[in-house]
Amino acid sequence: QKEVEQDPGPLSVPEGAIVSLNCTYSNSAFQYFMWYRQYSRKGPELLMYTYSSGNKEDGRFTAQVDKSSKYISLFIRDSQPSDSATYLCAMNPQGGSEKLVFGKGTKLTVNP
């Protein structure tokens, strides 16, 4: 079993939809959870970061972590065509990013 599992999609939604992106993981030592966004032919950029379990909201984006289920989610409200990108979850067992483990990424297309 891979350490981090993420459905690669692709996922296609109409503009304005609520999008749910998810990852599961097997290593219970993971403490820090991140979502990176990667536009086509660009490098990934950090979108959201959470520590341990709980929710974090930033504008239209909400990150959720359920450590008991080893499951993390990213919700995008009122999705826009500019949200079209690949979303990669990433996690590590300790502070600092030296041992980040990435999911495979989910490709999202938001249609106008």
Added chain:
Amino acid sequence: DTAVSQTPKYLVTQMGNDKSIKCEQNLGHDTMYWYKQDSKKFLKIMFSYNNKELIINETVPNRFSPKSPDKAHLNLHINSLELGDSAVYFCASSQKGYNEQFFGPGTRLTVL
């Protein structure tokens, strides 16, 4: 004032050749990384350097040799290129103890 820059952006070469990719960051970070992203978008770490010292060396063929002349630079030399080396190579940097990694724009390597 690009934070993490890579050269070249595109590299097309014949099997068996030797090539180098260069990376520079102007963020003052002390840790730099090389990642390989394959055609399925899976981002996998290859190497990590902290203050010019190799700290992560994943299972990578020894045809790949990183070199860090100083904290701001991390180069990747690849000997005897093979078809399977075709991928996008990303450089990234971070500050030790912080979770965010900053990625460069990537170098798209095609081996013919």
